[in-house]
Amino acid sequence: xxxxxxxxxxxxxxxxxxxxxxxxxxxxxxxxxxxxxxxxxxxxxxxxxxxxxxxxxxxxxxxx
Amino acid sequence: xxxxxxxxxxxxxxxxxxxxxxxxxxxxxxxxxxxxxxxxxxxxxxxxxxxxxxxxxxxxxxxxxxxxxxxxxxxxxxxxxxxxxxxxxxxxxxxxxxxxxxxxxxxxxxxxxxxxxxxxxxxxxxxxxxxxxxxxxxxxxxxxxxxxxxxxxxxxxxxxxxxxxxxxxxxxxxxx
Numbered sequence: 101x102x103x104x105x106x107x108x109x110x111x112x113x114x115x116x117x118x119x120x121x122x123x124x125x126x127x128x129x130x131x132x133x134x135x136x137x138x139x140x141x142x143x144x145x146x147x148x149x150x151x152x153x154x155x156x157x158x159x160x161x162x163x164x
Numbered sequence: 165x166x167x168x169x170x171x172x173x174x175x176x177x178x179x180x181x182x183x184x185x186x187x188x189x190x191x192x193x194x195x196x197x198x199x200x201x202x203x204x205x206x207x208x209x210x211x212x213x214x215x216x217x218x219x220x221x222x223x224x225x226x227x228x229x230x231x232x233x234x235x236x237x238x239x240x241x242x243x244x245x246x247x248x249x250x251x252x253x254x255x256x257x258x259x260x261x262x263x264x265x266x267x268x269x270x271x272x273x274x275x276x277x278x279x280x281x282x283x284x285x286x287x288x289x290x291x292x293x294x295x296x297x298x299x300x301x302x303x304x305x306x307x308x309x310x311x312x313x314x315x316x317x318x319x320x321x322x323x324x325x326x327x328x329x330x331x332x333x334x335x336x337x338x339x340x
Contacts, residue, residue, distance in 0.1 A: 110320070115324055116321075116322065116324055116331045116332070117321070117322050118319070118320045118321040118322075118323070119317055119319050119320060120310075120316050120317060120318045120320060121316065122317070123316065124313075124316055125314070139301040139303050139332030140301070140340065141298065141300075141334045141338035142338050142339045143298035143336050144297075144298040147298055147299065147301065148300065148301070149300045149301045149302065149332065150303065151303030151304070151305060151331065151332060152305055153305070153306055153307070154307040154308070155307075155308045155309075155310075155320070156307065156309040156310075157309075157312050158309060158310070158311045158312065159311075160311045160312050
């Protein structure tokens with residue numbers, strides 16, 4: 101899921117670092133995401149395996 | 165060939181033709197150096213290539229044919245128990261080959277005897293090499309939880325760090 105601006109919610113580098121994208125997550129908007137990725141080796145054929153990460157956003161108290 | 169006998173005075177002589185028959189004798193066969201590669205996780209029972217082929221000078225005289233030779237293992241290292249040999253020279257994977265990544269030794273030599281139908285023998289060295297195969301990375305699903313107030317650009321997971329479960333592993337120890 102991406103906001104209307106096209107800024108990704110999550111960024112994953114080629115070395116496996118997952119960071120929060122340029123848009124803050126809002127629990128009230130959505131509390132569960134799945135990030136799908138593939139792991140690729142550097143051996144013969146550069147073989148790949150798909151994986152995913154379940155991301156759960158918890159609620160934080162907000163000013164009334 | 166012709167042989168002529170002449171008396172000492174040279175007056176009388178005679179010649180005779182002598183036929184010489186050369187009888188072939190069997191000679192020992194021999195086995196040249198063979199090298200066979202085996203990829204890890206090759207199915208047990210697979211035949212390995214190339215098949216051993218002994219040599220014998222008697223082949224030239226058609227006394228013998230290569231298929232008449234029989235092969236047996238004279239000696240092989242303990243680490244090569246997963247390879248057996250049929251009498252026709254075919255090497256067979258009789259048990260699972262070790263993992264290329266975990267095996268310290270990746271090349272072995274064994275001595276093989278070749279025998280012709282008359283029982284003469286010769287020996288040679290057969291080298292067996294373990295070859296690497298690439299396998300897909302292993303990936304396990306994981307779950308992350310963080311509060312909505314988390315600042316943007318925060319690192320949620322660093323798959324390079326040993327303190328967290330990496331995002332994938334590889335039995336070949338390849339870089340992901």
